[in-house]
Amino acid sequence: MTRADPGWGRVAQAARDVFERLDWGALGEVYCDFGGERFWRERRADVVTLGRELGKRLLHRVPRGGASLWVGAGLGELPVLLGEVLLHGRTVVAANLRARECELLNAALRSALPDVALAYVAEDARTAGGAGAFDHVGCISVFTDPETWPVLSDFAYGRVPPVRLDVERFVAERAAARALAAGLFARLRRPGLVTTTAEEVAWFLEPAAAVGAAIDAEAELVPTAVVGDPVGFLAVR
Numbered sequence: 298m299t300r301a302d303p304g305w306g307r308v309a310q311a312a313r314d315v316f317e318r319l320d321w322g323a324l325g326e327v328y329c330d331f332g333g334e335r336f337w338r339e340r341r342a343d344v345v346t347l348g349r350e351l352g353k354r355l356l357h358r359v360p361r362g363g364a365s366l367w368v369g370a371g372l373g374e375l376p377v378l379l380g381e382v383l384l385h386g387r388t389v390v391a392a393n394l395r396a397r398e399c400e401l402l403n404a405a406l407r408s409a410l411p412d413v414a415l416a417y418v419a420e421d422a423r424t425a426g427g428a429g430a431f432d433h434v435g436c437i438s439v440f441t442d443p444e445t446w447p448v449l450s451d452f453a454y455g456r457v458p459p460v461r462l463d464v465e466r467f468v469a470e471r472a473a474a475r476a477l478a479a480g481l482f483a484r485l486r487r488p489g490l491v492t493t494t495a496e497e498v499a500w501f502l503e504p505a506a507a508v509g510a511a512i513d514a515e516a517e518l519v520p521t522a523v524v525g526d527p528v529g530f531l532a533v534r
């Protein structure tokens with residue numbers, strides 16, 4: 298905690314309290330592709346530090362009392378989500394299709410912070426949280442997820458030589474990802490903000506162009522704690 302940001306010190310402590318209550322062994326099984334329990338234990342401190350950096354920047358850009366839709370939100374986003382709720386009185390819908398991960402994170406949240414209105418929902422972000430619109434959409438390492446989009450992920454990270462690209466699977470995954478991007482963009486009120494990784498920006502440019510919305514990508518980037526991809530902000534008008 299620093300004297301300059303007592304609010305974020307409180308958020309960091311709240312995140313650490315949730316981590317104390319988390320079943321790390323069970324969470325490691327959900328994320329076994331990443332290296333399991335050990336991977337997460339080693340990243341706990343980074344999740345808090347980098348989450349605070351991203352969260353501070355986000356709260357400079359979104360209004361108090363507004364609402365965020367996070368797609369694929371997991372442990373990595375927890376400090377940012379807590380910052381939105383605790384410091385800015387914002388509503389957060391944090392959707393993640395991995396039901397077990399939501400269950401574990403929610404159990405730790407309820408135990409550590411019973412009075413805080415934050416829970417992960419195991420639903421598709423295109424429909425989660427009812428029919429409302431959001432002034433902010435957060436999307437970190439969703440379109441680059443090798444579990445959901447193995448071919449798109451290999452392509453995005455340059456892991457597949459063109460001669461070995463499975464074109465049919467690529468086309469099918471791209472169609473599904475385009476539909477997700479369009480569905481997320483449709484939930485964003487304008488003017489609005491998108492928080493996403495540099496690798497995922499292009500997915501949002503397409504639905505924006507389709508409705509004549511302008512997107513300005515801000516230059517400032519923060520690394521993510523989990524994958525390490527840089528995260529930044531897209532101002533949408």
Ligand SMILES: C[S@@+](CC[C@H](N)C(=O)[O-])C[C@H]1O[C@@H](n2cnc3c(N)ncnc32)[C@H](O)[C@@H]1O
Nearest residue numbers: 369371373392393394395421422437438442523
């Ligand atoms: C690689 S994980 C990223 C987790 C986290 N954002 C991070 O950076 O550590 C991608 C997540 O996106 C989720 N996801 C994919 N499509 C989704 C959708 N339509 N709605 C909600 N979550 C989705 C998956 O369930 C998965 O948990």
